[in-house]
Amino acid sequence: MNLKLSLLIILLISTFANAQETMSIKGSKPYPATQDYTFICEKYVYTGEANVQIAKTEKGGVLKISxxxxxxxTRISGGLYVDLANGDVIPCVDKNSNETIEGKTSSYYYFTPAEMIKLKKNDIKGIRFIVKGNTATFGDQTGYFTASNKMSYFSTAFDKSKKTFDTAAAISAL
Structure with a gap:
């Protein structure tokens, strides 16, 4: 009885360990993806957050920012820059691939295989992007923003826990 129970527990743990996020772009087939990271975007006053997810495709990779x-x-459009921890910058061109669902706008930017190799070796430090839309009274904020790889707004000098997401390890695991 104990053997069966322990085997069942091992099976459940391995199933959850192998469970992986997926991303589909406007109804395309799902691609293996990282978790949906919540980066801090201090200048975007509506929520102060941007969601970032990266998927591996046949031709490289895709960045989804929401x-x-x-x-x-309101849309995220125009060029986008991915700043890496080692100081490298990956520029991304707008391919006009975006969608708005339930009050959330998402844009997709594509990486080449060489850029995916850079992302596997270095964590993302920040993502610089542009929000465009109508500037009406009580409308959305538009302009240039930076989503920083931070887990929370505030921390103390005595807090020794990790304060950023390990994006390089997650992308390498794809």
Whole structure:
């Protein structure tokens, strides 16, 4: 009885360990992806957060960046820069691949295989992006923003816990 119970527990643990996030782009087939990271975006006053997820594709990879909005005409568009921990910068060109679902706008940017290798070796430090839309009274904030790889807004000098996400390890595991 104990042997069966221990085997069942091992099976459940291995199932959860192998469970992986997926990402699909506008109804395409699902790609293996990292978890959905919540980066801190201090200048974006509506939520102060941007969600970031990276998936591996046949031709390299895809970055999905999402923010909450009040207006479905607001979009993340234009070029985007991914700043890495070692100081490298990966520029991404806007391919006009975006969607708005339930008050959240998402844009997709594509990586080459060489850029995916850089992402596997270095953590993402920040992502610089542009929000465009109508500038109406009580509308969404537009302009240039940076989503920083931080787990929380505040910490003390005595807090020795990890304060950033290990994006390089997660991308390497894809």
């Amino acid at each position: 923010i909450q909005t009040t207006n479905d005409k």
